Amino acid sequence: MKKLLPAIVLLALQVLIVPCALAYNSTLPTFPDFSEQGTDNEPDLHKTMQGTFKVVFSPRKEVILSAEVDSTVSLVAKEFGQSFKKGQVLIKLNPEMFVWRQDKAKALHKKAAETFKVIENLYKDKSRSIIDLEEARADLTISKANMRIASKEVGFCTIKAPYSGRVERLLVDEREWVEAGTPLIKIVSDSVLLARTLVPWNELKSFPIGKQVDIELTSGETVKGKVSHVGAVMDSASQTFEVKIEVPNSKRKLKCGMTGHIPTPIAKVAER
Numbered sequence: 277m278k279k280l281l282p283a284i285v286l287l288a289l290q291v292l293i294v295p296c297a298l299a300y301n302s303t304l305p306t307f308p309d310f311s312e313q314g315t316d317n318e319p320d321l322h323k324t325m326q327g328t329f330k331v332v333f334s335p336r337k338e339v340i341l342s343a344e345v346d347s348t349v350s351l352v353a354k355e356f357g358q359s360f361k362k363g364q365v366l367i368k369l370n371p372e373m374f375v376w377r378q379d380k381a382k383a384l385h386k387k388a389a390e391t392f393k394v395i396e397n398l399y400k401d402k403s404r405s406i407i408d409l410e411e412a413r414a415d416l417t418i419s420k421a422n423m424r425i426a427s428k429e430v431g432f433c434t435i436k437a438p439y440s441g442r443v444e445r446l447l448v449d450e451r452e453w454v455e456a457g458t459p460l461i462k463i464v465s466d467s468v469l470l471a472r473t474l475v476p477w478n479e480l481k482s483f484p485i486g487k488q489v490d491i492e493l494t495s496g497e498t499v500k501g502k503v504s505h506v507g508a509v510m511d512s513a514s515q516t517f518e519v520k521i522e523v524p525n526s527k528r529k530l531k532c533g534m535t536g537h538i539p540t541p542i543a544k545v546a547e548r
Contacts, residue, residue, distance in 0.1 A: 328537035329519075331471040331491055335464035335532050336522065337439060340447075343369065343454045344432040352450050354443050354461075359528075362440045367448070367460050371433035378426035381419070388412075388419035441465040469523045469530050471501055473538060474516040480506070483519050491523065493536040499523055 351368035354360050395412040398404040445462040448454060471491055475483055483489075487503045505520035523530065 328492075328539050329473045329475060330537050331473040331521070331535065333469045333471055333523070333530055333532055333534045333536075335441075335466060336468040336470050337441070337465035338444070338462065339438070340459045340462045341366065341435055341438075343435075343456055343458045343460055345369065345374065345429055346455045347371070347373070347433060347453075349448050349450050349452045349454060349460075352446065352448070354437075356443055356446050359442050360437045360440065360463075362437055364437050365434055366437055366443075366463070367435040369433040369435075369454070371430050374426065374429040374433060378423070378430050381423040381426040385416075385419035385423045388416040392416045435460060437463065439465050440467060464532060466525055466528055466530075466532060469525050469532065470504070471521040471523050471536070473519050473521070474511070474514060475519050476516050477510055479540070480517055480519075489521050489538055491521070491536045491538055493534065499530065499536075 347369035349367060350370045351365075353365045353367065360366065392412040392415070395404050395408055399406070399409045441463050443461060444464050447459045447461055454460065471489075483503050483506060485503055485506060489501050489503060491499050491501055493499065501521040501523035503519060504522040505518075507518040510517055
C-alpha cells in the first residue's frame, strides 16, 4: 500500500493541473504571426499616407469702415452683396453742420490773414512790437489749421471705397444717427483671394514662398495660385502651420467661403 501511494498522488495532481492549464491557455489573447508576412500583408502606403490639404477661400482684403464724425446717415449707395469700384461712394453722412463750421473757419482765417498783414506793416513802421507781430502770426496759423480741420470733417461725411470689391455687410440704415467710431459697412476685395490651408511641419518644405500651386475645387475645376504667406508659429495642438496662397480672381468666378484641396505628392502618384 505504501508503494502505491506516490503513484496515486501523482495521478491526482495530473487530473487537477491539466484542466487548469487548458482553461488558462484558452483565455490568452492571440497575436498575428508576422514571421511569414509577405507582400500581401504589408500596409498599402498609398492608402494610409495619401491625402490632400483642404483649403478655404477668403478675401485678400477686408475692412469695416467706421464713421469718423457724429452725424446722420443720409445715403446708403451700396448695399449687401453689391459690387463697387475704387473711389465710389458707399455711404454719405449729413454734412450740413460741418459745412457751416467750414464757412466759419474760412471767415476767421480771412480775418486773421488781414489782421496779420496790417500788424506786419505797422511793425515795419515801428508802430507795433515784435510780440504783437508774433501773436498775429500765431492767430493766422491757428486759423489755417482750423480751416483744414473743418474741410477734413466735411470730407469725412462721404465714405468712399478704398479699393474695388463687394459689400459683405451693411451695418446701418438711412436716417440713423451714428457717432464717431460707429461701424458702418464691411467690404471685401475679391479680385485676389487667399486659399488658406494647414500644413504639417514635415510637409512645410513643399510650400516655399512664391511656389505655384494647383488647387482642385469641389466642382472639379482646377485653379492656380502662388504661396504668399507661411505661418511663423506652429499650432501645438495640430502640429501644423497655416499657409496662404494668393489666387487671381479678376473674373470674380471664385467666391469667398468656397472650398477645395491641394493633392499631396503621394496622392498624385496614387491617382496615376
